[in-house]
Amino acid sequence: MPESRATTTQQAEVQLKELVHETAKDAHDFSGAIRDMATGATPDAVIPLLLIAVAQLSVTGARLGAIQDVVPAERFEADSGPETDLDGLRVSLANAFQGIDDFTDLVDPVTSMEISRGALSDDLAGIVGALEHGLAHYEHGRLTEAMWWWQFSYLSEWGVRASAVLRVLQTILGHLRMDADEETVAEAEFDALHP
Template identity: 45%
Template sequence: MSETTSRPAPPAPAAAPPHADGSDPADFSTQIADQIESFLLAVTEIAKGDDPDSAVPYLLLEVSQLLLAGGRLGAYEDILPDERYEPDLGDEPDTDPLREGLAALLDPVDVYSEVFDPYEPRKAPVAHRLSDDLSVIVTELRHGLAHYRAGRVSEALWWWQFSYFTNWGPNASAALRALQSLVAHVRLDQPLTPLDGLDTDQELDGEDELAEVAGRVMRAEILGRDRS
C-alpha cells in the first residue's frame, strides 16, 4: 500500500513594498502615476542631449510605454473628480527649455507629416514637430502629476484621462508613428521621402538634399555612425 506524503503549502507571494508616500504599487492610480513620472524623468534626461546617438530609439521606447498607460486610461470607465471645480495649481512649469533641447537634438528630423484625424474625409497632411508634441505631452502630464502629489488622486486621474482623449494622447500617437518610422527607415536602410514643402522652417536647395541630410542625421543618431 502506497503512502501519501503531504507537501507543505507554497509560501504566499510577497506583497510589493509600499512606496515612500505609503501608496500601494498594485493600485491603478499608483501604477498610472508611476508610468507617467517615469516618462517625464526619461524625456527630461533625453532632452539634455548627453546621448544624442540613442535619442530616437529611447524616445520610441518611452512614448510606447506611455501609451500603455494612456490605453489603460482610455479603457477605464469615465473618471469623475471629487470637486466640481479644478483647484488652482498656480503657474505651470516652463517647458520651453525642454522643447528647445529636443528641437536641437532632433534637427533636422524634428518636422514630420501627420494627418490630424484619420476618420475625417480627405484630410490633408500637416506639418508637426516631435519637439512640440513631446513638450505638449510633458505639460499635460505634469499638470495631472501636480494634483496627484497634492493628494487629489481623482482630479489627477480625471485630468490624465480627459487630456489623453483631447491632447496628449493624439500627440503621443502621432509622435510614436513618426519615431517608429524613423527607426524603420534606418534599420531597413530606406531613404526618407521628401516632405514637399511641409518642412517650412528649413531652407534646403531641393528635395534630394532634404532626404539625404535627414537620412544621414537619422543614421548618426540611431547607429552612432554615418552609413550613407
C-alpha cells in the same frame, strides 16, 4: 445583494487607486526620461530609447482610455499651481532632433483628410506638460483630480500626439535600419558569397 454591490464598488475603488499610483509612476518616469534625453547626453540612443518610452506611455494611456470616465468630486478643477515652462524643454528637444523634428500629420484621420505639420519637440513637450499637470494634483493628494486630468488630456490631446510621435519614431528607425546605399549592399553580398 446589497453586500455584493458594496464589495464590487470597493473593489473598483481599490483598482482605481492602484491605477492612479501606477499612472503617476509612469508619468514621472516618462517626464524624467524626456528631460534626460533633451540634455543631448545620449544622442546615438535617443531614438530607440524614445521609442520605448513613448510605447510604454501609450500602454498607460490605453488603460486610461479603457476605463469608465473618471469624474472629480468638484465641478471646477483645483488650482494645481504654476504651469511648468516648457519652452526650454521644447528648444532642447528641437536641437536634439535637428533635421528630423518636423513631420506631416493628419488633423483627424477619422473626420478629415486635412494635413498638418507636426514636430516631435512640440508633441513631446506638450505630453510632458499634461503629465506634469496631473502629477501636481497627485502630489497635492488630489488623486481623483489627477486621474480625471490624465484621462481627459489623454483622450483630448496627448494620446493622439503620443501615437503620432510613435509612428514617426518607428518610421525614422525603419529608415535608419533599412535604408542602405545599394553599392554598400552589393559589396556586402559579394563578400558574404565569396569569402
